[in-house]
Amino acid sequence: MMPSIKYYIQSICVLLLCFSCVEEIPLESESEITNYLVIEATITDQLVKQRVQLSRTYGLEEEGPQPESNATINVNVSNGVEYEFEETNPGIYESISEFRALEDLDYSMQIITNSGTVYNSELEKLTPVSPINNLYVERGFDENGLEGVSIFVDTFNSDENSLNYRYEYEETYKIIAPLYSPQELVILNDDFDYPPNFFAGDTVEDIMDFFFLLQNRPEQEQICYNTVLSDEIILASTEELTNNDIDKFRVRFIGRNNYIMSHRYSILVRQYVQSQEAFEYYRTLSDFSLSESVFSENQLGFLEGNVFSVSNPDEKVIGLFQVSSVSEERVYFNYSDLFPGEVLPPYANSCDDFFTPILLKEDFFHNIIGSPVIDMLNQGFQFYDLTLSMDFNPFSVNPYVLVLESCGDCTVLGENIVPDFWEE
Template sequence: MYTRYTYREKITCCLIGVILLMVGSACTEPFQGEVAGLEDILVVNALITNENKHQEVRLSRPYRFDENAPIAEENAMVSIDNGTEQFAFEEVEPGIYVSDVPFAAETGKPYRLLITTENGRSYQSDAMQLPVANTSIDNLYAERTTNDEGDEGMGIFVDTFDASSESNYYRYEYQETFKIIAPFWSPMDVVFVIQESDGPVFDVILREREEKVCYGTEREKSINVVNTLNLGEDRLSRYNVRFIDRSDYILSHRYSILVRQYVQTPEAFAYYEALRGLSQSSTSVFSEDQPGFLAGNIFSLDDENENVAGFFEVAAVTEKRIFFNYEDFFPGEELPPYFQECMPATQSGEDLKTTVLRETRVFYDFNQGIRTVPRACGDCNALGSNKVPDFWEE
């Protein structure tokens, strides 16, 4: 089964570099970094929240630029202990461990992550507690706006306020879903039937699945952290969590975004702020030539000098979702350009056979022969899924 890794996980797995990094602030203890090359070290991505659910831990090894994804750390024993209970985790996919039972992090309890890898090495995190505050997103909304570079588009904004002034540290993630309508869709399709002596034979049939309307989904592509320590109150107003250029095809029809707000501990905030700084200081976050190794709050019980990457976080989370149409903000205006150019081409013979068998192009119409277009132009499944998401609203 294919395992999808988030952008944050890829950054963490790549940030195994060559210099000392020390992360800290006036209100937190610094994290100690050590000189390291691209070592075969354990990389941990672990977040438990105040949501009552099956919590998740991901374990991997660092990877180089020419590799597609982190190397999954398989067959480990994973658990979380809060002093009175221990929650066991089961590996459900390579490197992905899910708690046997659903549970929610509770205030006042110290949570530790415990890991024993297949080779018998043991690791443990510092004790982390759920932040006292659990501040909700007061408002999530979209506006037609212009960014600092003068580009016009859609801004996604958050308002949040904690009257107790105990939240202070926030991290935002989002997942966006958008309707895709294939601009050169046809109800017909061309199929290869048989190879005869004078060339391949084709047939044109009705399509057997939905290929006109699909739904694409993308997750956040950056680390978004902010604090309110220097503000007069613990309030964020019109905080921009996402900007989408109006030329981006994901805005073309109907768009939805789910924003998750995490109230963090000072230690977690410092870690993610440093991680963001490291990823931005490199020309490519996927490069093996990274500016530093960032140590988190997880350590080896067998060797105090062993490097362990990643962070075990306990956070309070809330979320909101909104929908809007392109017409709501750009009435009567031209749609953004499609994902790619869709130039029809007349094809026949072996050329058409290769196209059909490789599924690189699809049937569009007849015009002095069979005309085809690039697959994404006539089959939306090239860019998304034809299954309507459970949460979708028209």
């Protein structure tokens, strides 16, 4: 799984980005605004199936970007090799064979859309290799005085020239549902209404057994794992440094009350060495996103990358084709490693409340018209325990203790399958 900033770009593209020449342009019609091709293509020196993502910008009233499907994509190398891509998911293309970018070769990309429009990229070379030397965590405070944990990167650059870096991360954390029961309450009957004497002679236990089955869960839903990809542009440069080294650069800060650190946490950091052009592109994109008002009088036009339309030179294309060296490292830690003996952060949702709905409800004529227990189970509430109620009236008895869904079922917040890479 590769982190993507496609939606980061898309959210800004819909508001019109800026020309590299910083030229103010008027707002365009909705059809023009929503028809830009967006390209995200980074070829790396890792031996993998390389990935390209294509989509179209979208209007303010639309839900999200539209994948650009059925395109033909090739990456051409100056040594005569050509790599073909195939669409694996809507708008996502992967190289048919694994390959990695090599030094001293030129790479270019060609895209032919389903409509026959041809796009080419400029020639790009692999950026210098600069591995991550150290990835580590420290307890401390951020610039706003918030206590938490910082994830730092050290990179020692042997190249005499300054280097530019962009960082992405995947964070994975363990979730433990605090009010978990190994049993679940299954609805057997919910075909209301029933006449007043339908359960004549039955005990409350009989009625409970008619409507519900209390059984062991078919799979555990107490411990889960969730993975989140970075969605911000993280840049660093040695341009103004004397030794060309990245020292204690903070990639991620997590406040101490963030529940994702409650048990065990891991982060995989990827470091991309960027060309000057790519670095300026992302820096401009980042600066633009921080502007106070994208529709102010200082509104700029369109952010130009290195991909252009061969079929229509005046067509605007968003995105970048890069050939980057990449280095990645992973680190794990437990909350107790950095906050020994201290109270865990609060859970994702408050789990202080317990709910004891009545078993059945009736109308004025004593017809059985529903079950508050069934209503709450259908809303996602989870079984927690049986009560010790001695009430024998099904219209006032509260036989079950229920809790909020996320408090009793971790799969609301993650997946109950241990990731392949996970280490305890």
